[in-house]
Amino acid sequence: MSIELEEGVEVKKGACWFCYQNCGMLVYVKNGEIIKIEGDPDHPINRGAMCPRPHTWKEFLYHPQRLNHPLKRVGERGEGKFKRISWSEALDEIAAKLKELKEKYGPECVASIGGTNRTDDWARRRFFNLFGSPNICHIAHVCWLPTFIAETVTYGWYAVPDIGNSKLIVVWGRNSGTNNLPEMRSILDAKENNNAKLIVVDPRLSETAAKADIWLRNRPGTDGALALAWINVIINEGLYDKEYVDKYCIGFEKLREHIQQYTPEWAEKVTWIPKEDIVETARMYATIKPATMLWGSKNEHMGWGSPSLLRARAILKAITGNLNRPGGNLVLGPDTEIYIDTDLELNEALPPEQRAKQLGADRFKMMTWPGYEVICKYTKEFWGKMPPAEWCCEAHPSYIWRAAVTGKPYPIKAIIVLASNPLVAYGNSKLVYEALKSVELLVTMDFWMTPTAMLSDYVLPAASWLERPVATSSFGTSCFLILSERPIQPLYERKTDFEFWRELGVRLGQEEYWPWKTLEEAYEYRLEPLGLGLSLSEFVQFIRMHSTTPPTTEKFATPSGKIELYSSILEQMGYDPLPTYKEPAMTPYSNPELAKEYPLILVTGIKFMPFHHSEQRQIPVLRRMHPDPLCHIHPETARSLGINDGDWIWIETPKGRIKQRAFYDVSLHPQVVCAEASWWYPEKPGPEPSLYGVFESNANVLTDDDPEILDQVYGCYYYTGLLCKVYKAEE
């Protein structure tokens, strides 16, 4: 007998949040307890499949180390001494402290750090807009949003890849084979069904590059040079779509003139890719129609190298006529039929004088209030909707840490961390540590006692996707909303982030702005414009992914209504309106002196199965598959340093050193090493100085977040293409 037929078993339509893809899950529930989970065969994202992580739902849900009750610090900060308190005590005390700090230093002294799109961020923004602080952020500056903004200034929103109809797929700065498995399946489908070609740009032969027809191995951090050389070849060989460019684009002649300097010969010297390969792939991208190009977060990890790359990639889609063509990249805009995240953020509640105080806004204008207001003007006119302030309009974290430590330009006195472990997620971990130690109030809401939680004054237990409904739209920017129902009620005293912000807000005089008591009510409100009158559970029986049919339009949400190859918004904001290559700050070419001591080129942030970011290290089945952090190194380089495959090695930059195991990788250039991201050790002691070994193998000990070396337009961090040395570590 199949499990569906057992008496008393209900099948709940859940959505997995062990990464941010939000695959559809069928959760079998009996007497309020989960008995089994299977991938939902009808869900458009995962089509029934289910990666390793949700298979371990039971270990996760009942893990003895999960946080189940609010905790208050009783010893010294970082000493690991906590006592259990009630939610109302915790919320009363936090609210009282926030009120006190607000009166003394102004509301901007309270900051918040978020995670990777597994929370209801609109609720956080709503709370802070009402509270009055503009200083909230995620790790948006290395994940997706710089691309979103670069494309939005070019053609009014992000252009979604239409993989299924494509004949050529370009994966660039991305490893779909570990980070987005449903997308990888779509790529393979296109190869099988359309005989699509696959080009992968990556310094290493990744799981995705393993399936490529052409793998371009570039010097890390120089991808912008490749993109610009592609434009050069496509324009100079007359391979661009003349009709499309004439009809929809402006600034083409300026672009043509500008990119003459970026010849394939020049790009070969910069990228270390043979010029023949650069020319061949440029021709392929321009002539195999339709061609699609995927987003890649690595493109946002190159500091000075990022802005020209992001814009050049947008321009490539336009000049080849692959924009808004089936099988290319489609500017679908937001979901205009429902209330999107932005509609719930209450951004109008934050007065101009508070917006002006946003940390980092004077430097990184395109992802803070100054650029956001301009983008909103045009998107609002065109789509009737604006991108969310969460993700698109954030204080820059490097400024938050500095303000906490130095009190300049004004002090940060409290930090609320939600679904994030900033000690591993943000560059310059030691500075992050100093900042977390300097504030008067540190609150962390999470599943686990993380290194960051260990330093906190209050630690609050979060409910997971197994215990809550989900409504999410890829950072609030997508043309769809993925919806799911709550499989079971939260265990112990776990709560959702929505409840946390709401209950904190109610205590701080915001009650009238929080009409929804439960997440279900809030989500049903989001669907109200559809006029269906269905409950969330009823709705998800029919629709798991709501999206609007985009209007067929000849115009774009830019100042000119055209695709702006020459960006008037960037020009207006004081930035380069055309993409100009800039070598990142710490490479053998930009800093040859430093390269004498640190001769190798380092990529940090390699992602790998079965983990997502810094999570799941506590789950034994998963951890046994990948027990130690690995640093990819070419065998020749390793042998010359006396390093055997599997040896522990030190990786060192001027910022610090970490230990990982050497992993022989013949696909690398011998001068390149690639370290895995996000390592900490939940099995090691929590109290200081160990903090679960957070400084032992965490690649962000190696990176710097000095605002000078970051990208100056969006604030992209510098995580790839920096200098390092490696040497054998004694066991």
Added chain:
Amino acid sequence: MSKYGLLIDYEYCTGCHTCEVACKQEHNLQPGQWGIRVFEYIQKLPGGKLYITYIPFPTELCDLCQKRVEAGLAPSCVKHCMAACMKFGPIEELAKEMAKKPRTVLWAPK
């Protein structure tokens, strides 16, 4: 069950290790025991191109998820494969599929 098997497409396996965990959890296997493992083989092809092959390899512990199959479900690895690169069915039918799709292997338990 001996007339049933798995058709594994190693051209499209992406090495995500889903099948390993799907199997382990389904059968409550102990640490160190696997019903299926994904191996990785890298070599330089004539002409210099590096090529990685990922190949899922069912072990002697694989019973093709007899209980699931009796309940009308696909074996756990097949159901949950993120690349949809495994098929379950009668060997004769899978052999016909194999004729149409190169770079696959057909496997049957003892």
